Amino acid sequence: DVKVTQSSRYLVKRTGEKVFLECVQDMDHENMFWYRQDPGLGLRLIYFSYDVKMKEKGDIPEGYSVSREKKERFSLILESASTNQTSMYLCASISTAGWGYTFGSGTRLTVV
């Protein structure tokens, strides 16, 4: 069964810490995405990548960066975590042939 795996289901970090969220897919997909999901706001796109070492900003990139050194891995980095980054973070991938995202199970991040 094809999979997108996020490294942690739950994380608690302190304000100011640098936080790494890891995402790995085993489907050889070209396109990968990071979203955050908040009640009443839905899923909002943070960053996406169409290929190794390529990245593009989504709708809310401030306070985040990403890294894609290998095709299967897409990392989201919170440079200096703040309480307003407490959220559910979802990684997704899709092939260029299309046909719907495959999402990971999500990482619920709490910044205290």
Added chain:
Amino acid sequence: SQKIEQNSEALNIQEGKTATLTCNYTNYSPAYLQWYRQDPGRGPVFLLLIRENEKEKRKERLKVTFDTTLKQSLFHITASQPADSATYLCALDPAGTASKLTFGTGTRLQVTL
């Protein structure tokens, strides 16, 4: 500005009935529209995709319609079961290249016995 609207109020229906969820959008010309199911604490799961030149798409008990004139998609689940209880999200793909999707906030469906 671009906007996707799904009914934020939960939809409660009885087992065996047909559930109908609505997705309205403004200031978009999406090439594709997609529907996802999301269970609490989990990532969304892809259900169906419909193209702008398709009026209707079916998959088992699911049916999706896409009216680009009304700027609306309807998502139907026939013969609803308690296991269908979840939040359902619509998502628009303006480019039709499976690139960036913009999601609605979702409608929660509760199917009771």
